[in-house]
Amino acid sequence: MATFDDLLEEAGTFGRCQKRIFALLCLLSIPVSAVYVGIVFQGFTPDHWCRDAAVVERRQACSWSLSDSRRLTALVVNNSGVLQQSSCEQHVTLTFLSQFNLVCSDAWLVDMYQSILNVGFLIGSFAFGYLADRFGRRVSIMMSNILNLIAGIVLAVVPNYISILVVRCIFGFGVKGGWMNGYVLLTEMVGAEYRRTVGIVYQMFFSVGNLILPLLAYYITDWRWLQVVITAPYLFFLPYYWFIPESPRWLISQKNTAKALEITEAMAKENKKKLSKNFETVTEDEGDSPSASLLDLFRTPNMRKHTFILMFNWFTSAVVYQGLIMRVGIAGGNVYIDFLISGLVEFPAAFLILITIERIGRRLPFAAANIVAGAACVITAFIPDSMFWFKTVVACIGRLGITMAFEMVVFVNTELYPTFIRNLGVSVCSTLCDIGGIVSPFLLYRLAFIWLELPLIIFGVVAFVAGGLVLLLPETRGILTEINHTVFTLILPHQSWVIGRNGH
Numbered sequence: 001m002a003t004f005d006d007l008l009e010e011a012g013t014f015g016r017c018q019k020r021i022f023a024l025l026c027l028l029s030i031p032v033s034a035v036y037v038g039i040v041f042q043g044f045t046p047d048h049w050c051r052d053a054a055v056v057e058r059r060q061a062c063s064w065s066l067s068d069s070r071r072l073t074a075l076v077v078n079n080s081g082v083l084q085q086s087s088c089e090q091h092v093t094l095t096f097l098s099q100f101n102l103v104c105s106d107a108w109l110v111d112m113y114q115s116i117l118n119v120g121f122l123i124g125s126f127a128f129g130y131l132a133d134r135f136g137r138r139v140s141i142m143m144s145n146i147l148n149l150i151a152g153i154v155l156a157v158v159p160n161y162i163s164i165l166v167v168r169c170i171f172g173f174g175v176k177g178g179w180m181n182g183y184v185l186l187t188e189m190v191g192a193e194y195r196r197t198v199g200i201v202y203q204m205f206f207s208v209g210n211l212i213l214p215l216l217a218y219y220i221t222d223w224r225w226l227q228v229v230i231t232a233p234y235l236f237f238l239p240y241y242w243f244i245p246e247s248p249r250w251l252i253s254q255k256n257t258a259k260a261l262e263i264t265e266a267m268a269k270e271n272k273k274k275l276s277k278n279f280e281t282v283t284e285d286e287g288d289s290p291s292a293s294l295l296d297l298f299r300t301p302n303m304r305k306h307t308f309i310l311m312f313n314w315f316t317s318a319v320v321y322q323g324l325i326m327r328v329g330i331a332g333g334n335v336y337i338d339f340l341i342s343g344l345v346e347f348p349a350a351f352l353i354l355i356t357i358e359r360i361g362r363r364l365p366f367a368a369a370n371i372v373a374g375a376a377c378v379i380t381a382f383i384p385d386s387m388f389w390f391k392t393v394v395a396c397i398g399r400l401g402i403t404m405a406f407e408m409v410v411f412v413n414t415e416l417y418p419t420f421i422r423n424l425g426v427s428v429c430s431t432l433c434d435i436g437g438i439v440s441p442f443l444l445y446r447l448a449f450i451w452l453e454l455p456l457i458i459f460g461v462v463a464f465v466a467g468g469l470v471l472l473l474p475e476t477r478g479i480l481t482e483i484n485h486t487v488f489t490l491i492l493p494h495q496s497w498v499i500g501r502n503g504h
Contacts, residue, residue, distance in 0.1 A: 021245075029204075031234065038227075041223075041226065102161070111446070117169070118435075120172025121173075132181045136246050145240070155231075157224070207346040307428075314436065317406040321402045324377075324398060327448075328342060349404040366470050370464070376398030378464075405467075
Protein backbone atom coordinates (compact mmCIF):
# COMPACT_ATOMS: atom_id res chain seq x y z
CA MET A 1 0.00 0.00 0.00
CA ALA A 2 1.44 3.37 -1.07
CA THR A 3 2.20 6.43 1.04
CA PHE A 4 1.84 10.01 -0.12
CA ASP A 5 5.63 10.25 -0.56
CA ASP A 6 5.37 7.41 -3.09
CA LEU A 7 2.56 9.29 -4.83
CA LEU A 8 4.58 12.50 -4.87
CA GLU A 9 7.51 10.76 -6.53
CA GLU A 10 5.35 10.19 -9.60
CA ALA A 11 3.56 13.54 -9.48
CA GLY A 12 6.83 15.47 -9.14
CA THR A 13 8.63 16.42 -5.93
CA PHE A 14 9.29 20.04 -6.94
CA GLY A 15 7.75 20.68 -10.31
CA ARG A 16 5.98 23.66 -11.82
CA CYS A 17 3.01 23.34 -9.47
CA GLN A 18 5.15 23.34 -6.32
CA LYS A 19 7.25 26.23 -7.61
CA ARG A 20 4.10 28.29 -8.16
CA ILE A 21 2.85 27.49 -4.65
CA PHE A 22 6.32 28.18 -3.27
CA ALA A 23 6.43 31.63 -4.88
CA LEU A 24 2.96 32.57 -3.62
CA LEU A 25 3.50 31.37 -0.06
CA CYS A 26 6.94 33.00 0.25
CA LEU A 27 5.18 36.34 -0.23
CA LEU A 28 3.36 35.68 3.06
CA SER A 29 6.67 36.07 4.88
CA ILE A 30 7.38 39.61 3.69
CA PRO A 31 4.78 41.64 5.69
CA VAL A 32 5.45 39.56 8.81
CA SER A 33 8.73 41.43 9.18
CA ALA A 34 6.98 44.82 9.35
CA VAL A 35 4.57 43.48 11.95
CA TYR A 36 7.34 41.93 14.04
CA VAL A 37 9.88 44.78 14.08
CA GLY A 38 7.83 47.76 12.91
CA ILE A 39 8.17 49.13 16.45
CA VAL A 40 11.61 50.43 15.44
CA PHE A 41 9.82 53.08 13.35
CA GLN A 42 6.28 53.17 14.72
CA GLY A 43 7.55 53.46 18.29
CA PHE A 44 10.58 55.65 17.60
CA THR A 45 11.18 57.93 20.59
CA PRO A 46 11.63 61.60 19.58
CA ASP A 47 13.60 64.13 21.60
CA HIS A 48 11.72 65.04 24.76
CA TRP A 49 12.07 66.51 28.24
CA CYS A 50 10.58 64.89 31.33
CA ARG A 51 8.54 67.14 33.61
CA ASP A 52 10.37 67.88 36.87
CA ALA A 53 8.68 69.67 39.78
CA ALA A 54 11.95 71.31 40.90
CA VAL A 55 12.54 72.70 37.42
CA VAL A 56 9.00 74.09 37.29
CA GLU A 57 9.57 75.82 40.64
CA ARG A 58 12.90 77.26 39.49
CA ARG A 59 11.37 78.48 36.21
CA GLN A 60 8.66 80.34 38.10
CA ALA A 61 11.16 81.82 40.59
CA CYS A 62 13.56 82.96 37.87
CA SER A 63 10.87 83.99 35.38
CA TRP A 64 12.39 81.70 32.77
CA SER A 65 10.54 80.95 29.59
CA LEU A 66 9.81 77.31 28.80
CA SER A 67 12.59 77.24 26.21
CA ASP A 68 15.04 78.78 28.70
CA SER A 69 14.25 76.20 31.35
CA ARG A 70 14.75 73.37 28.86
CA ARG A 71 18.00 74.84 27.59
CA LEU A 72 19.45 75.47 31.03
CA THR A 73 18.29 72.45 33.04
CA ALA A 74 17.40 69.52 30.77
CA LEU A 75 19.14 67.17 28.38
CA VAL A 76 17.54 66.11 25.12
CA VAL A 77 17.14 62.38 25.52
CA ASN A 78 15.39 59.43 24.04
CA ASN A 79 13.90 56.43 25.84
CA SER A 80 17.31 54.88 26.42
CA GLY A 81 18.66 57.99 28.12
CA VAL A 82 20.95 58.84 25.20
CA LEU A 83 21.75 62.46 24.33
CA GLN A 84 20.71 63.00 20.72
CA GLN A 85 20.64 65.74 18.16
CA SER A 86 17.58 67.94 17.72
CA SER A 87 14.63 66.40 15.95
CA CYS A 88 14.81 69.41 13.59
CA GLU A 89 17.91 67.76 12.13
CA GLN A 90 16.33 64.31 11.78
CA HIS A 91 13.72 62.70 9.56
CA VAL A 92 11.28 61.58 12.26
CA THR A 93 8.17 59.45 11.85
CA LEU A 94 5.06 60.65 13.68
CA THR A 95 4.80 57.73 16.06
CA PHE A 96 2.09 56.43 18.31
CA LEU A 97 4.51 57.13 21.18
CA SER A 98 4.43 60.87 20.55
CA GLN A 99 0.67 60.82 19.98
CA PHE A 100 -0.01 59.20 23.35
CA ASN A 101 2.94 60.82 25.16
CA LEU A 102 4.51 57.49 26.15
CA VAL A 103 7.75 58.86 27.57
CA CYS A 104 9.39 59.31 30.97
CA SER A 105 7.41 57.37 33.60
CA ASP A 106 5.16 55.92 30.88
CA ALA A 107 8.01 54.76 28.63
CA TRP A 108 7.52 51.12 29.67
CA LEU A 109 4.20 51.15 27.79
CA VAL A 110 6.19 51.17 24.55
CA ASP A 111 7.83 47.93 25.69
CA MET A 112 4.36 46.55 26.31
CA TYR A 113 3.37 47.42 22.73
CA GLN A 114 5.96 44.93 21.46
CA SER A 115 5.49 42.36 24.20
CA ILE A 116 1.74 42.15 23.62
CA LEU A 117 2.42 41.28 19.98
CA ASN A 118 4.44 38.28 21.14
CA VAL A 119 1.62 37.29 23.48
CA GLY A 120 -0.57 37.20 20.38
CA PHE A 121 2.08 35.14 18.60
CA LEU A 122 2.08 32.62 21.44
CA ILE A 123 -1.70 32.23 21.56
CA GLY A 124 -1.99 32.22 17.78
CA SER A 125 0.54 29.42 17.46
CA PHE A 126 -1.62 27.06 19.50
CA ALA A 127 -4.98 28.26 18.21
CA PHE A 128 -4.12 28.16 14.52
CA GLY A 129 -2.38 24.83 15.00
CA TYR A 130 -5.71 23.44 16.13
CA LEU A 131 -7.57 25.17 13.31
CA ALA A 132 -5.12 23.79 10.74
CA ASP A 133 -5.65 20.28 12.09
CA ARG A 134 -9.41 20.68 12.30
CA PHE A 135 -10.28 22.58 9.11
CA GLY A 136 -7.17 22.28 6.94
CA ARG A 137 -4.14 24.36 6.07
CA ARG A 138 -5.74 26.34 3.24
CA VAL A 139 -8.79 27.34 5.27
CA SER A 140 -6.67 28.37 8.26
CA ILE A 141 -4.48 30.57 6.04
CA MET A 142 -7.63 32.18 4.62
CA MET A 143 -8.95 32.81 8.14
CA SER A 144 -5.61 34.32 9.12
CA ASN A 145 -5.54 36.68 6.14
CA ILE A 146 -9.06 37.92 6.83
CA LEU A 147 -8.28 38.46 10.52
CA ASN A 148 -5.00 40.21 9.70
CA LEU A 149 -6.67 42.55 7.24
CA ILE A 150 -9.40 43.54 9.71
CA ALA A 151 -7.13 43.80 12.77
CA GLY A 152 -4.44 45.70 10.88
CA ILE A 153 -6.85 48.36 9.62
CA VAL A 154 -8.57 48.67 13.00
CA LEU A 155 -5.16 49.10 14.64
CA ALA A 156 -4.57 52.13 12.41
CA VAL A 157 -7.75 53.92 13.58
CA VAL A 158 -8.30 52.98 17.24
CA PRO A 159 -8.39 56.11 19.44
CA ASN A 160 -6.60 55.11 22.64
CA TYR A 161 -3.61 53.13 23.83
CA ILE A 162 -5.52 50.34 25.60
CA SER A 163 -7.41 49.63 22.39
CA ILE A 164 -4.10 49.56 20.52
CA LEU A 165 -2.77 46.86 22.86
CA VAL A 166 -5.89 44.71 22.48
CA VAL A 167 -5.94 44.95 18.68
CA ARG A 168 -2.16 44.54 18.46
CA CYS A 169 -2.46 41.23 20.33
CA ILE A 170 -5.20 40.08 17.92
CA PHE A 171 -3.03 41.14 14.98
CA GLY A 172 -0.12 39.06 16.32
CA PHE A 173 -2.51 36.16 16.89
CA GLY A 174 -3.46 36.08 13.21
CA VAL A 175 -0.08 36.90 11.69
CA LYS A 176 1.85 34.16 13.50
CA GLY A 177 -0.80 31.53 12.83
CA GLY A 178 -0.97 32.31 9.13
CA TRP A 179 2.80 32.43 8.71
CA MET A 180 3.32 29.07 10.42
CA ASN A 181 0.55 27.38 8.47
CA GLY A 182 2.01 28.75 5.25
CA TYR A 183 5.28 27.08 6.22
CA VAL A 184 3.48 23.83 6.93
CA LEU A 185 1.50 23.82 3.68
CA LEU A 186 4.58 24.63 1.63
CA THR A 187 6.75 21.88 3.07
CA GLU A 188 3.92 19.34 2.86
CA MET A 189 3.69 19.91 -0.89
CA VAL A 190 7.31 19.15 -1.84
CA GLY A 191 9.50 16.08 -1.80
CA ALA A 192 11.69 15.13 1.14
CA GLU A 193 14.89 16.36 -0.52
CA TYR A 194 13.50 19.90 -0.88
CA ARG A 195 11.79 20.41 2.47
CA ARG A 196 14.69 21.88 4.40
CA THR A 197 15.71 24.16 1.55
CA VAL A 198 12.23 25.57 0.90
CA GLY A 199 11.75 26.03 4.64
CA ILE A 200 14.94 28.09 4.95
CA VAL A 201 14.13 30.17 1.84
CA TYR A 202 10.59 30.76 3.15
CA GLN A 203 12.13 32.22 6.30
CA MET A 204 14.59 34.23 4.20
CA PHE A 205 11.68 36.18 2.68
CA PHE A 206 11.16 37.59 6.17
CA SER A 207 14.54 39.23 5.63
CA VAL A 208 13.28 40.69 2.35
CA GLY A 209 10.64 42.43 4.44
CA ASN A 210 13.42 43.85 6.61
CA LEU A 211 14.81 45.63 3.54
CA ILE A 212 11.46 47.04 2.44
CA LEU A 213 10.37 48.30 5.87
CA PRO A 214 12.88 51.19 6.29
CA LEU A 215 12.04 52.47 2.82
CA LEU A 216 8.34 52.52 3.65
CA ALA A 217 8.95 54.16 7.03
CA TYR A 218 11.12 56.87 5.47
CA TYR A 219 8.44 58.00 3.02
CA ILE A 220 5.37 57.31 5.16
CA THR A 221 5.94 59.43 8.25
CA ASP A 222 2.60 58.93 10.00
CA TRP A 223 2.45 55.70 12.00
CA ARG A 224 -1.22 55.14 11.21
CA TRP A 225 -0.70 55.31 7.45
CA LEU A 226 2.37 53.11 7.82
CA GLN A 227 0.18 50.59 9.61
CA VAL A 228 -2.31 50.67 6.71
CA VAL A 229 0.46 50.00 4.19
CA ILE A 230 1.86 47.17 6.33
CA THR A 231 -1.61 45.60 6.39
CA ALA A 232 -2.44 46.09 2.69
CA PRO A 233 -0.69 42.91 1.43
CA TYR A 234 -3.19 40.76 3.32
CA LEU A 235 -5.89 42.04 0.98
CA PHE A 236 -3.96 40.61 -1.97
CA PHE A 237 -3.45 37.31 -0.13
CA LEU A 238 -7.20 36.65 0.10
CA PRO A 239 -7.44 35.09 -3.41
CA TYR A 240 -4.83 32.50 -2.37
CA TYR A 241 -7.74 30.32 -1.29
CA TRP A 242 -8.59 29.76 -4.96
CA PHE A 243 -5.02 29.50 -6.28
CA ILE A 244 -3.44 27.17 -3.72
CA PRO A 245 -4.76 23.65 -3.14
CA GLU A 246 -5.32 21.98 0.19
CA SER A 247 -2.53 19.77 1.51
CA PRO A 248 -3.03 16.20 0.28
CA ARG A 249 -1.18 14.99 3.38
CA TRP A 250 -3.75 16.63 5.62
CA LEU A 251 -6.60 15.20 3.52
CA ILE A 252 -5.12 11.71 3.85
CA SER A 253 -4.89 12.18 7.62
CA GLN A 254 -8.62 13.06 7.54
CA LYS A 255 -9.38 9.85 5.59
CA ASN A 256 -10.33 11.91 2.52
CA THR A 257 -8.13 9.95 0.15
CA ALA A 258 -10.29 10.61 -2.91
CA LYS A 259 -9.84 14.38 -2.67
CA ALA A 260 -6.10 13.92 -1.95
CA LEU A 261 -5.73 11.83 -5.12
CA GLU A 262 -7.71 14.41 -7.11
CA ILE A 263 -5.39 17.23 -5.99
CA THR A 264 -2.27 15.15 -6.58
CA GLU A 265 -3.44 14.30 -10.09
CA ALA A 266 -3.93 18.02 -10.78
CA MET A 267 -0.41 18.68 -9.46
CA ALA A 268 0.97 15.93 -11.72
CA LYS A 269 -0.84 17.43 -14.72
CA GLU A 270 0.62 20.89 -14.02
CA ASN A 271 4.04 19.27 -13.63
CA LYS A 272 3.49 17.58 -17.01
CA LYS A 273 3.54 14.13 -15.43
CA LYS A 274 1.01 11.35 -15.10
CA LEU A 275 0.19 9.09 -12.17
CA SER A 276 0.14 5.33 -12.66
CA LYS A 277 -2.96 3.32 -11.82
CA ASN A 278 -1.24 1.72 -8.83
CA PHE A 279 -2.48 4.34 -6.37
CA GLU A 280 -6.05 3.30 -5.70
CA THR A 281 -5.49 3.87 -1.96
CA VAL A 282 -2.97 5.89 -0.02
CA THR A 283 -2.11 5.27 3.62
CA GLU A 284 -1.52 7.88 6.27
CA ASP A 285 2.15 7.99 7.24
CA GLU A 286 2.64 7.15 10.86
CA GLY A 287 3.38 9.98 13.27
CA ASP A 288 4.10 10.14 16.97
CA SER A 289 2.90 7.64 19.51
CA PRO A 290 -0.33 8.83 21.14
CA SER A 291 1.12 7.75 24.48
CA ALA A 292 3.85 10.43 24.40
CA SER A 293 3.63 12.76 27.41
CA LEU A 294 5.36 15.86 28.68
CA LEU A 295 7.24 13.76 31.25
CA ASP A 296 8.95 11.86 28.44
CA LEU A 297 10.95 14.99 27.64
CA PHE A 298 12.54 14.86 31.10
CA ARG A 299 12.48 11.14 31.89
CA THR A 300 16.16 10.30 31.36
CA PRO A 301 19.29 12.38 32.11
CA ASN A 302 20.14 12.75 28.40
CA MET A 303 16.58 13.70 27.51
CA ARG A 304 16.48 16.30 30.25
CA LYS A 305 19.78 17.74 29.06
CA HIS A 306 18.60 17.97 25.46
CA THR A 307 15.28 19.53 26.44
CA PHE A 308 16.74 22.23 28.69
CA ILE A 309 19.49 23.13 26.21
CA LEU A 310 17.02 23.41 23.34
CA MET A 311 14.57 25.46 25.40
CA PHE A 312 17.35 27.84 26.36
CA ASN A 313 18.46 28.16 22.74
CA TRP A 314 14.95 28.95 21.50
CA PHE A 315 14.66 31.60 24.22
CA THR A 316 18.12 33.04 23.48
CA SER A 317 17.54 33.23 19.72
CA ALA A 318 14.33 35.20 20.18
CA VAL A 319 15.70 37.55 22.84
CA VAL A 320 18.94 38.37 21.02
CA TYR A 321 17.53 38.51 17.49
CA GLN A 322 14.61 40.75 18.38
CA GLY A 323 16.76 42.77 20.77
CA LEU A 324 19.42 43.52 18.16
CA ILE A 325 16.81 44.67 15.66
CA MET A 326 15.02 46.93 18.13
CA ARG A 327 18.33 48.37 19.32
CA VAL A 328 18.78 50.01 15.91
CA GLY A 329 16.01 52.41 16.90
CA ILE A 330 17.83 53.68 20.01
CA ALA A 331 21.49 53.53 18.90
CA GLY A 332 21.55 57.17 17.85
CA GLY A 333 22.55 56.77 14.18
CA ASN A 334 20.46 57.08 11.04
CA VAL A 335 17.79 54.53 11.88
CA TYR A 336 16.79 53.99 8.24
CA ILE A 337 20.28 53.31 6.87
CA ASP A 338 21.35 51.30 9.94
CA PHE A 339 18.23 49.14 9.72
CA LEU A 340 18.78 48.51 6.02
CA ILE A 341 22.44 47.57 6.46
CA SER A 342 21.74 45.22 9.35
CA GLY A 343 18.95 43.61 7.34
CA LEU A 344 21.26 42.84 4.44
CA VAL A 345 23.52 40.65 6.58
CA GLU A 346 20.70 38.18 7.23
CA PHE A 347 20.85 36.81 3.68
CA PRO A 348 24.29 35.13 3.98
CA ALA A 349 22.96 33.24 7.02
CA ALA A 350 20.74 30.97 4.93
CA PHE A 351 23.52 30.19 2.45
CA LEU A 352 26.04 29.47 5.22
CA ILE A 353 23.60 27.04 6.80
CA LEU A 354 22.94 25.19 3.53
CA ILE A 355 26.68 24.98 2.80
CA THR A 356 27.86 23.82 6.23
CA ILE A 357 25.23 21.50 7.70
CA GLU A 358 25.85 18.59 5.34
CA ARG A 359 29.62 19.07 5.18
CA ILE A 360 30.47 19.90 8.78
CA GLY A 361 27.35 18.84 10.62
CA ARG A 362 24.86 20.65 12.83
CA ARG A 363 26.53 21.01 16.21
CA LEU A 364 29.64 23.03 15.34
CA PRO A 365 27.94 25.59 13.03
CA PHE A 366 25.10 25.95 15.54
CA ALA A 367 27.48 26.51 18.45
CA ALA A 368 29.75 28.78 16.41
CA ALA A 369 26.80 30.94 15.31
CA ASN A 370 25.82 31.56 18.92
CA ILE A 371 29.38 32.18 20.09
CA VAL A 372 30.14 34.57 17.22
CA ALA A 373 26.91 36.44 17.96
CA GLY A 374 27.82 36.66 21.65
CA ALA A 375 31.37 37.83 20.98
CA ALA A 376 30.17 40.45 18.51
CA CYS A 377 27.64 41.82 20.98
CA VAL A 378 30.19 42.18 23.78
CA ILE A 379 32.85 43.70 21.51
CA THR A 380 30.35 46.17 20.02
CA ALA A 381 29.47 47.40 23.51
CA PHE A 382 33.06 48.57 24.10
CA ILE A 383 33.81 50.08 20.69
CA PRO A 384 33.68 53.88 20.96
CA ASP A 385 31.07 55.74 18.92
CA SER A 386 33.86 57.58 17.12
CA MET A 387 34.69 54.29 15.35
CA PHE A 388 31.21 54.20 13.84
CA TRP A 389 31.77 51.98 10.81
CA PHE A 390 33.86 49.47 12.72
CA LYS A 391 31.16 49.31 15.37
CA THR A 392 28.52 48.81 12.67
CA VAL A 393 30.46 45.98 11.01
CA VAL A 394 30.94 44.10 14.29
CA ALA A 395 27.27 44.56 15.20
CA CYS A 396 26.27 43.19 11.79
CA ILE A 397 28.40 40.10 12.40
CA GLY A 398 26.43 39.56 15.59
CA ARG A 399 23.18 39.89 13.65
CA LEU A 400 24.43 37.33 11.11
CA GLY A 401 25.37 34.88 13.86
CA ILE A 402 22.08 35.04 15.73
CA THR A 403 20.13 34.74 12.46
CA MET A 404 21.97 31.51 11.71
CA ALA A 405 21.36 30.23 15.24
CA PHE A 406 17.65 31.07 15.02
CA GLU A 407 17.23 29.18 11.76
CA MET A 408 19.30 26.19 12.91
CA VAL A 409 17.53 25.58 16.20
CA VAL A 410 14.44 24.60 14.21
CA PHE A 411 15.79 21.47 12.57
CA VAL A 412 18.33 20.57 15.28
CA ASN A 413 15.36 20.38 17.64
CA THR A 414 13.57 17.92 15.37
CA GLU A 415 16.60 15.67 14.97
CA LEU A 416 17.50 15.27 18.63
CA TYR A 417 14.32 13.55 19.79
CA PRO A 418 13.25 9.97 19.08
CA THR A 419 10.25 9.68 16.78
CA PHE A 420 7.60 8.98 19.40
CA ILE A 421 8.12 12.33 21.18
CA ARG A 422 9.61 14.44 18.38
CA ASN A 423 6.44 16.42 17.73
CA LEU A 424 5.86 17.11 21.40
CA GLY A 425 9.49 18.09 21.93
CA VAL A 426 9.47 20.68 19.16
CA SER A 427 6.16 22.13 20.34
CA VAL A 428 7.26 22.52 23.97
CA CYS A 429 10.75 23.86 23.24
CA SER A 430 9.65 26.34 20.56
CA THR A 431 7.17 27.89 23.00
CA LEU A 432 10.20 29.53 24.62
CA CYS A 433 10.68 31.52 21.41
CA ASP A 434 7.53 33.59 22.00
CA ILE A 435 8.30 33.88 25.71
CA GLY A 436 11.68 35.30 24.74
CA GLY A 437 9.91 37.75 22.48
CA ILE A 438 7.73 38.90 25.37
CA VAL A 439 10.78 39.51 27.58
CA SER A 440 13.08 41.08 24.98
CA PRO A 441 11.57 44.61 24.76
CA PHE A 442 11.72 45.14 28.52
CA LEU A 443 15.23 43.73 28.64
CA LEU A 444 16.42 46.05 25.88
CA TYR A 445 14.72 49.33 26.67
CA ARG A 446 14.88 49.26 30.48
CA LEU A 447 18.54 48.20 30.61
CA ALA A 448 19.44 50.72 27.90
CA PHE A 449 18.03 53.43 30.16
CA ILE A 450 20.79 52.54 32.65
CA TRP A 451 23.50 52.31 29.97
CA LEU A 452 22.91 52.09 26.23
CA GLU A 453 25.39 49.23 25.77
CA LEU A 454 24.26 47.16 28.76
CA PRO A 455 21.72 45.09 26.75
CA LEU A 456 24.50 44.13 24.31
CA ILE A 457 26.56 42.70 27.15
CA ILE A 458 23.56 40.73 28.42
CA PHE A 459 22.83 39.48 24.90
CA GLY A 460 26.47 38.52 24.49
CA VAL A 461 26.62 36.54 27.71
CA VAL A 462 23.36 34.73 26.98
CA ALA A 463 24.50 33.85 23.44
CA PHE A 464 27.88 32.62 24.74
CA VAL A 465 26.13 30.34 27.22
CA ALA A 466 23.78 29.07 24.50
CA GLY A 467 26.72 28.28 22.22
CA GLY A 468 28.59 26.48 24.96
CA LEU A 469 25.53 24.40 25.81
CA VAL A 470 25.12 23.39 22.15
CA LEU A 471 28.55 21.75 22.33
CA LEU A 472 27.09 19.38 24.93
CA LEU A 473 24.59 18.08 22.37
CA PRO A 474 25.39 15.10 20.11
CA GLU A 475 25.94 15.55 16.37
CA THR A 476 22.73 14.78 14.45
CA ARG A 477 23.86 14.84 10.83
CA GLY A 478 22.44 11.80 9.07
CA ILE A 479 20.62 10.49 12.12
CA LEU A 480 17.13 10.83 10.69
CA THR A 481 18.18 9.35 7.38
CA GLU A 482 19.56 6.29 9.12
CA ILE A 483 16.43 5.85 11.20
CA ASN A 484 13.72 6.05 8.55
CA HIS A 485 15.11 7.04 5.15
CA THR A 486 13.11 10.25 4.84
CA VAL A 487 11.56 11.79 7.89
CA PHE A 488 9.38 14.79 7.29
CA THR A 489 9.26 17.18 10.21
CA LEU A 490 6.91 20.13 10.13
CA ILE A 491 6.60 22.58 12.94
CA LEU A 492 2.96 23.29 13.37
CA PRO A 493 2.40 25.98 15.97
CA HIS A 494 0.27 23.73 18.09
CA GLN A 495 2.01 20.49 17.24
CA SER A 496 4.50 19.11 14.76
CA TRP A 497 3.84 16.35 12.26
CA VAL A 498 6.48 13.76 11.58
CA ILE A 499 5.67 11.72 8.50
CA GLY A 500 8.07 8.86 7.98
CA ARG A 501 8.48 6.25 5.30
CA ASN A 502 8.39 2.52 6.05
CA GLY A 503 6.24 2.99 9.13
CA HIS A 504 8.95 4.14 11.56
